[in-house]
Amino acid sequence: MFAVNKLTKRFGANTACDHVSFSVAAPKMIGIIGRSGAGKSTLLRMLNRLTDATSGEVMHDGRDILTLKGAEKRAWQSTCAMIFQQFNLVPRMDVVSNVLHGTLSRRSTLATLFNLYPSSDIEQAIAILDRLGIADHAPKRAEALSGGQQQRVAIARALMQDPQIILADEPIASLDPMNAQVVMEALRRIHEEDGRMVIANLHTLDTARRYCDRVIGMRDGRIVFDGTPEQLTTGVARDIYGADASFSEEATSTSLEALERSEAAARAIREAEAAV
Protein backbone atom coordinates (compact mmCIF):
# COMPACT_ATOMS: atom_id res chain seq x y z
CA MET A 1 0.00 0.00 0.00
CA PHE A 2 2.72 2.42 1.04
CA ALA A 3 6.49 2.08 0.58
CA VAL A 4 9.18 4.61 1.39
CA ASN A 5 12.45 3.83 -0.37
CA LYS A 6 15.79 5.43 0.53
CA LEU A 7 14.12 8.76 1.20
CA THR A 8 16.77 11.40 1.78
CA LYS A 9 16.70 15.11 2.58
CA ARG A 10 19.78 17.30 2.80
CA PHE A 11 19.79 20.87 4.03
CA GLY A 12 23.23 21.99 2.81
CA ALA A 13 25.76 19.81 4.58
CA ASN A 14 23.15 18.56 7.07
CA THR A 15 21.37 15.31 6.19
CA ALA A 16 18.00 15.49 7.99
CA CYS A 17 16.76 12.15 6.59
CA ASP A 18 19.24 9.61 5.40
CA HIS A 19 18.04 6.74 3.17
CA VAL A 20 14.86 6.18 5.17
CA SER A 21 13.00 3.03 4.06
CA PHE A 22 9.91 1.32 5.42
CA SER A 23 6.74 -0.15 4.02
CA VAL A 24 3.23 -0.66 5.30
CA ALA A 25 1.02 -3.38 3.82
CA ALA A 26 -2.24 -2.53 5.64
CA PRO A 27 -3.40 0.59 7.47
CA LYS A 28 -1.64 0.78 10.83
CA MET A 29 -1.14 3.25 13.60
CA ILE A 30 2.56 4.03 13.49
CA GLY A 31 4.51 6.13 15.97
CA ILE A 32 7.80 7.76 15.04
CA ILE A 33 10.05 8.52 17.98
CA GLY A 34 13.50 10.03 18.39
CA ARG A 35 15.19 12.97 19.99
CA SER A 36 14.86 16.54 18.77
CA GLY A 37 16.53 16.93 15.35
CA ALA A 38 16.35 13.21 14.50
CA GLY A 39 14.47 14.02 11.28
CA LYS A 40 10.90 13.09 12.24
CA SER A 41 9.20 16.29 11.04
CA THR A 42 11.23 16.37 7.84
CA LEU A 43 10.15 12.80 7.09
CA LEU A 44 6.44 13.56 7.54
CA ARG A 45 6.71 16.78 5.54
CA MET A 46 8.30 14.88 2.65
CA LEU A 47 5.53 12.25 2.75
CA ASN A 48 2.94 15.04 2.50
CA ARG A 49 4.98 16.91 -0.18
CA LEU A 50 5.34 20.00 2.03
CA THR A 51 9.11 19.58 1.72
CA ASP A 52 10.80 18.32 -1.43
CA ALA A 53 13.00 15.26 -1.00
CA THR A 54 16.60 15.30 -2.20
CA SER A 55 16.32 11.68 -3.40
CA GLY A 56 14.36 8.47 -2.90
CA GLU A 57 10.77 7.53 -3.59
CA VAL A 58 7.43 7.21 -1.83
CA MET A 59 5.28 4.59 -3.55
CA HIS A 60 1.51 4.57 -3.00
CA ASP A 61 -0.80 2.37 -5.06
CA GLY A 62 1.84 1.97 -7.75
CA ARG A 63 2.77 5.68 -8.10
CA ASP A 64 5.79 7.57 -6.82
CA ILE A 65 4.06 10.47 -5.13
CA LEU A 66 7.29 12.51 -5.17
CA THR A 67 6.83 12.96 -8.94
CA LEU A 68 3.29 14.40 -8.69
CA LYS A 69 2.69 17.99 -9.76
CA GLY A 70 -0.18 20.52 -9.74
CA ALA A 71 -3.66 19.07 -9.22
CA GLU A 72 -2.29 15.54 -8.67
CA LYS A 73 0.01 16.78 -5.93
CA ARG A 74 -2.88 18.64 -4.25
CA ALA A 75 -5.04 15.51 -4.49
CA TRP A 76 -2.27 13.57 -2.75
CA GLN A 77 -2.15 16.19 0.00
CA SER A 78 -5.87 15.52 0.59
CA THR A 79 -5.29 11.76 0.58
CA CYS A 80 -2.73 12.17 3.33
CA ALA A 81 -3.94 14.98 5.56
CA MET A 82 -1.55 16.50 8.07
CA ILE A 83 -2.09 17.84 11.56
CA PHE A 84 0.44 19.90 13.48
CA GLN A 85 1.58 20.59 17.03
CA GLN A 86 0.23 24.16 16.89
CA PHE A 87 -3.14 23.13 15.37
CA ASN A 88 -2.84 25.71 12.52
CA LEU A 89 -6.45 26.89 12.88
CA VAL A 90 -7.69 30.38 12.00
CA PRO A 91 -8.06 31.64 15.61
CA ARG A 92 -10.77 34.28 15.06
CA MET A 93 -12.86 32.10 12.77
CA ASP A 94 -15.60 29.87 14.19
CA VAL A 95 -15.01 26.17 14.67
CA VAL A 96 -17.30 24.97 11.84
CA SER A 97 -15.67 27.29 9.30
CA ASN A 98 -12.26 26.02 10.37
CA VAL A 99 -13.44 22.45 9.76
CA LEU A 100 -14.95 23.42 6.40
CA HIS A 101 -11.54 24.71 5.37
CA GLY A 102 -10.73 21.03 4.91
CA THR A 103 -12.83 21.12 1.74
CA LEU A 104 -10.86 24.00 0.15
CA SER A 105 -9.13 21.78 -2.38
CA ARG A 106 -12.44 20.73 -3.94
CA ARG A 107 -14.10 24.18 -4.02
CA SER A 108 -13.84 27.16 -6.36
CA THR A 109 -11.92 30.28 -5.35
CA LEU A 110 -15.10 32.37 -5.52
CA ALA A 111 -17.05 30.06 -3.22
CA THR A 112 -14.11 30.12 -0.81
CA LEU A 113 -13.91 33.90 -0.95
CA PHE A 114 -17.53 34.32 0.05
CA ASN A 115 -17.54 31.47 2.56
CA LEU A 116 -20.22 29.61 0.57
CA TYR A 117 -20.46 26.04 1.71
CA PRO A 118 -23.04 23.49 0.55
CA SER A 119 -25.36 22.50 3.40
CA SER A 120 -24.25 18.86 3.00
CA ASP A 121 -20.67 19.94 3.84
CA ILE A 122 -21.89 21.89 6.89
CA GLU A 123 -23.87 18.86 8.10
CA GLN A 124 -20.84 16.64 7.57
CA ALA A 125 -18.61 19.06 9.50
CA ILE A 126 -21.02 19.07 12.45
CA ALA A 127 -21.31 15.28 12.36
CA ILE A 128 -17.51 14.97 12.51
CA LEU A 129 -17.33 17.47 15.38
CA ASP A 130 -20.02 15.46 17.15
CA ARG A 131 -18.04 12.27 16.67
CA LEU A 132 -15.05 13.98 18.28
CA GLY A 133 -17.19 15.20 21.19
CA ILE A 134 -16.96 18.93 20.43
CA ALA A 135 -20.14 19.70 18.42
CA ASP A 136 -21.31 22.03 21.23
CA HIS A 137 -18.40 24.32 20.42
CA ALA A 138 -19.24 24.59 16.69
CA PRO A 139 -20.29 28.29 16.73
CA LYS A 140 -17.42 29.47 18.96
CA ARG A 141 -14.24 31.09 17.73
CA ALA A 142 -11.42 28.55 17.55
CA GLU A 143 -9.29 30.66 19.91
CA ALA A 144 -11.91 30.26 22.67
CA LEU A 145 -11.28 26.49 22.89
CA SER A 146 -8.73 24.63 24.98
CA GLY A 147 -5.65 23.19 23.29
CA GLY A 148 -7.09 19.68 23.29
CA GLN A 149 -10.35 20.91 21.78
CA GLN A 150 -8.47 22.90 19.13
CA GLN A 151 -6.47 19.84 18.17
CA ARG A 152 -9.72 17.89 17.78
CA VAL A 153 -10.97 20.69 15.48
CA ALA A 154 -7.77 20.24 13.45
CA ILE A 155 -8.46 16.49 13.28
CA ALA A 156 -12.04 17.23 12.16
CA ARG A 157 -10.68 19.53 9.43
CA ALA A 158 -8.39 16.71 8.29
CA LEU A 159 -11.31 14.25 8.27
CA MET A 160 -13.32 16.56 5.98
CA GLN A 161 -10.79 15.58 3.29
CA ASP A 162 -11.68 11.90 3.84
CA PRO A 163 -7.97 11.02 3.90
CA GLN A 164 -6.58 7.49 3.66
CA ILE A 165 -3.61 8.55 5.76
CA ILE A 166 -3.34 11.04 8.63
CA LEU A 167 0.12 12.41 9.33
CA ALA A 168 0.37 13.95 12.79
CA ASP A 169 3.47 16.00 13.61
CA GLU A 170 3.82 16.04 17.41
CA PRO A 171 0.01 16.27 17.84
CA ILE A 172 0.13 16.30 21.64
CA ALA A 173 3.38 18.14 22.33
CA SER A 174 1.56 21.34 23.39
CA LEU A 175 -1.09 19.61 25.48
CA ASP A 176 -1.43 18.69 29.13
CA PRO A 177 -1.62 14.94 29.90
CA MET A 178 -5.42 14.85 30.10
CA ASN A 179 -5.91 16.55 26.71
CA ALA A 180 -3.06 14.53 25.21
CA GLN A 181 -4.92 11.36 26.16
CA VAL A 182 -8.19 12.58 24.58
CA VAL A 183 -6.45 13.51 21.33
CA MET A 184 -4.51 10.23 21.09
CA GLU A 185 -7.70 8.26 21.79
CA ALA A 186 -9.44 10.19 18.99
CA LEU A 187 -6.65 9.34 16.55
CA ARG A 188 -6.70 5.69 17.61
CA ARG A 189 -10.49 5.49 17.13
CA ILE A 190 -10.24 7.06 13.67
CA HIS A 191 -7.66 4.43 12.79
CA GLU A 192 -9.68 1.51 14.17
CA GLU A 193 -13.17 2.53 13.09
CA ASP A 194 -12.38 4.04 9.66
CA GLY A 195 -9.34 1.94 8.72
CA ARG A 196 -7.27 5.06 8.08
CA MET A 197 -3.52 4.83 8.52
CA VAL A 198 -2.11 7.18 11.15
CA ILE A 199 1.57 8.09 11.28
CA ALA A 200 2.37 10.25 14.30
CA ASN A 201 5.61 11.83 15.44
CA LEU A 202 5.62 11.44 19.19
CA HIS A 203 8.07 12.74 21.73
CA THR A 204 7.04 10.38 24.48
CA LEU A 205 7.72 6.66 24.60
CA ASP A 206 4.73 5.72 26.69
CA THR A 207 2.36 7.31 24.15
CA ALA A 208 3.96 5.37 21.29
CA ARG A 209 3.75 2.13 23.28
CA ARG A 210 0.19 2.67 24.35
CA TYR A 211 -1.46 3.75 21.10
CA CYS A 212 0.64 2.43 18.22
CA ASP A 213 0.80 -0.99 16.51
CA ARG A 214 4.26 -0.25 15.22
CA VAL A 215 7.02 2.09 16.34
CA ILE A 216 9.80 3.50 14.19
CA GLY A 217 12.81 4.97 16.00
CA MET A 218 14.95 7.59 14.28
CA ARG A 219 18.37 8.82 15.20
CA ASP A 220 20.48 11.28 13.19
CA GLY A 221 18.19 10.98 10.17
CA ARG A 222 18.24 7.18 10.03
CA ILE A 223 15.81 4.50 11.11
CA VAL A 224 17.46 2.64 13.98
CA PHE A 225 14.40 0.70 15.20
CA ASP A 226 11.28 -0.61 13.49
CA GLY A 227 9.14 -2.98 15.51
CA THR A 228 6.24 -3.56 17.86
CA PRO A 229 5.71 -1.67 21.12
CA GLU A 230 6.68 -4.90 22.95
CA GLN A 231 10.07 -4.92 21.21
CA LEU A 232 10.70 -1.35 22.34
CA THR A 233 12.61 -2.17 25.52
CA THR A 234 14.33 0.43 27.71
CA GLY A 235 17.68 -0.63 26.19
CA VAL A 236 16.38 -0.07 22.65
CA ALA A 237 14.90 3.28 23.69
CA ARG A 238 18.26 4.28 25.17
CA ASP A 239 19.91 3.57 21.80
CA ILE A 240 17.28 5.56 19.89
CA TYR A 241 17.70 8.56 22.17
CA GLY A 242 21.49 8.18 22.32
CA ALA A 243 21.25 8.26 26.11
CA ASP A 244 23.48 6.71 28.76
CA ALA A 245 22.55 4.32 31.56
CA SER A 246 20.91 7.12 33.56
CA PHE A 247 18.21 7.40 30.86
CA SER A 248 14.80 7.40 32.45
CA GLU A 249 11.67 6.66 30.46
CA GLU A 250 9.76 8.78 32.92
CA ALA A 251 11.58 11.82 31.55
CA THR A 252 9.85 11.28 28.19
CA SER A 253 6.45 10.58 29.66
CA THR A 254 3.24 12.55 29.48
CA SER A 255 1.03 10.00 31.17
CA LEU A 256 -0.93 11.16 34.17
CA GLU A 257 0.43 8.31 36.31
CA ALA A 258 4.04 9.09 35.42
CA LEU A 259 3.47 12.77 36.06
CA GLU A 260 1.96 11.96 39.44
CA ARG A 261 4.90 9.67 40.24
CA SER A 262 7.50 12.30 39.31
CA GLU A 263 5.58 14.99 41.22
CA ALA A 264 5.40 12.69 44.27
CA ALA A 265 9.14 12.08 44.01
CA ALA A 266 9.84 15.83 43.78
CA ARG A 267 7.57 16.40 46.81
CA ALA A 268 9.41 13.74 48.81
CA ILE A 269 12.75 15.39 48.00
CA ARG A 270 11.42 18.82 49.04
CA GLU A 271 10.06 17.37 52.31
CA ALA A 272 13.32 15.58 53.02
CA GLU A 273 15.26 18.80 52.37
CA ALA A 274 12.91 20.78 54.62
CA ALA A 275 13.37 18.24 57.41
CA VAL A 276 17.18 18.62 57.44
Ligand SMILES: Nc1ncnc2c1ncn2[C@@H]1O[C@H](COP(=O)(O)OP(=O)(O)OP(=O)(O)O)[C@@H](O)[C@H]1O
Ligand atom coordinates in the same frame (compact mmCIF):
# COMPACT_ATOMS: atom_id res chain seq x y z
N1 LIG B 1 14.10 24.14 6.68
C1 LIG B 1 15.24 23.69 7.20
N2 LIG B 1 16.42 24.25 6.87
C2 LIG B 1 17.58 23.79 7.36
N3 LIG B 1 17.68 22.74 8.22
C3 LIG B 1 16.54 22.15 8.60
C4 LIG B 1 15.26 22.59 8.12
N4 LIG B 1 14.31 21.78 8.66
C5 LIG B 1 14.96 20.91 9.45
N5 LIG B 1 16.30 21.11 9.41
C6 LIG B 1 17.31 20.33 10.12
O1 LIG B 1 17.08 18.96 9.85
C7 LIG B 1 17.32 18.18 11.01
C8 LIG B 1 16.06 17.37 11.32
O2 LIG B 1 15.05 18.28 11.77
P1 LIG B 1 13.58 17.82 12.08
O3 LIG B 1 12.79 19.03 12.45
O4 LIG B 1 13.09 16.97 10.98
O5 LIG B 1 13.80 16.90 13.36
P2 LIG B 1 12.74 16.37 14.41
O6 LIG B 1 13.14 14.99 14.77
O7 LIG B 1 11.37 16.56 13.89
O8 LIG B 1 12.98 17.34 15.63
P3 LIG B 1 11.91 18.03 16.60
O9 LIG B 1 11.34 16.93 17.44
O10 LIG B 1 12.73 19.00 17.41
O11 LIG B 1 10.90 18.71 15.73
C9 LIG B 1 17.74 19.13 12.11
O12 LIG B 1 19.14 19.15 12.17
C10 LIG B 1 17.21 20.46 11.64
O13 LIG B 1 18.00 21.52 12.13
